[in-house]
Amino acid sequence: MTPRPRLALFVLEALPNARAVRRFVAEHAADIAFVGLSNAERPSSGGLVGQVRRHLARSGPAILPYLGVNFGLPDLLAPTSGLLRRLTGAGAAASATPIKALCGSLGIPTLKVDDVNGPEVAQAFAVHTPDLIVTFHFDQILSGPTLMRAPLGGFNVHPGLLPRHRGPVPTIHALAEADPAFGVTVHRLAVTIDAGAILAQKAVRLPPDTTATRASVLLHEDGRVLLDEVLVRLADGTLESGETPPILPYCPFPDRALLADLRRRGRKLTDVRDLKDALALSATA
Numbered sequence: 001m002t003p004r005p006r007l008a009l010f011v012l013e014a015l016p017n018a019r020a021v022r023r024f025v026a027e028h029a030a031d032i033a034f035v036g037l038s039n040a041e042r043p044s045s046g047g048l049v050g051q052v053r054r055h056l057a058r059s060g061p062a063i064l065p066y067l068g069v070n071f072g073l074p075d076l077l078a079p080t081s082g083l084l085r086r087l088t089g090a091g092a093a094a095s096a097t098p099i100k101a102l103c104g105s106l107g108i109p110t111l112k113v114d115d116v117n118g119p120e121v122a123q124a125f126a127v128h129t130p131d132l133i134v135t136f137h138f139d140q141i142l143s144g145p146t147l148m149r150a151p152l153g154g155f156n157v158h159p160g161l162l163p164r165h166r167g168p169v170p171t172i173h174a175l176a177e178a179d180p181a182f183g184v185t186v187h188r189l190a191v192t193i194d195a196g197a198i199l200a201q202k203a204v205r206l207p208p209d210t211t212a213t214r215a216s217v218l219l220h221e222d223g224r225v226l227l228d229e230v231l232v233r234l235a236d237g238t239l240e241s242g243e244t245p246p247i248l249p250y251c252p253f254p255d256r257a258l259l260a261d262l263r264r265r266g267r268k269l270t271d272v273r274d275l276k277d278a279l280a281l282s283a284t285a
Contacts, residue, residue, distance in 0.1 A: 005131035012038040016216035017137035026094035033130035066269040073278040081282035154189030159219035163245035166194035171215040197242030
């Protein structure tokens with residue numbers, strides 16, 4: 001068995017991935033060289049105001065509850081996590097501790113990432129010399145030169161059944177199908193979005209009333225387990241090169257027509273249960 005690779009982990013912490021990736025960090029702390037935390041409000045993306053304007057122009061106001069539950073509330077409440085964990089008894093539970101604080105307690109270096117292909121990230125690679133990149137719900141595209149900074153390349157956890165539903169919100173597009181097919185894929189990172197060789201994949205059957213938000217939460221947890229299995233195979237030398245899938249159409253954030261169609265069929269992006277989960281994200285294990 002070869003030594004386990006040192007990981008550069010890149011994450012946009014939000015409701016869909018938070019508990020799963022926190023568990024991953026706690027369980028793999030000895031193997032993580034550094035963690036790059038995406039700045040969702042980075043100037044290059046237009047900041048918070050610019051992003052909201054783009055979402056409204058494309059998707060209309062119907063997308064706002066989804067964005068608020070998945071991204072807005074977790075980000076807003078993260079600074080109060082320590083107090084909430086003390087009040088609720090969660091204490092130092094990894095699944096309730098925001099990633100930056102968790103990494104601090106584990107001695108893992110972190111950096112805020114405005115540009116994953118920029119000089120600050122290149123410096124982190126030079127200083128910490130990871131062997132492998134792992135992206136786990138990350139919203140920036142790694143360039144070829146950035147991928148080459150890690151000798152073993154990179155893996156990504158995608159909450160969809162690639163090659164279908166390439167893009168940032170695969171559970172929304174799965175939910176829009178007549179017979180929704182949910183699942184998770186671990187694949188090699190490539191310059192083309194969600195187009196690298198598939199290393200492992202699992203179809204997951206979810207209850208009929210599952211929202212797109214809840215599907216993403218559940219699938220990221222399945223993805224964590226699948227990623228663990230892939231990393232074990234990498235370390236013991238049994239990981240195959242994987243099958244490169246055909247490149248199917250990219251699935252972006254939904255437009256107004258898709259959201260209207262989901263509403264007509266009674267399919268939801270998010271609901272009150274998801275709201276409660278977002279409110280409790282950094283308070284309970």
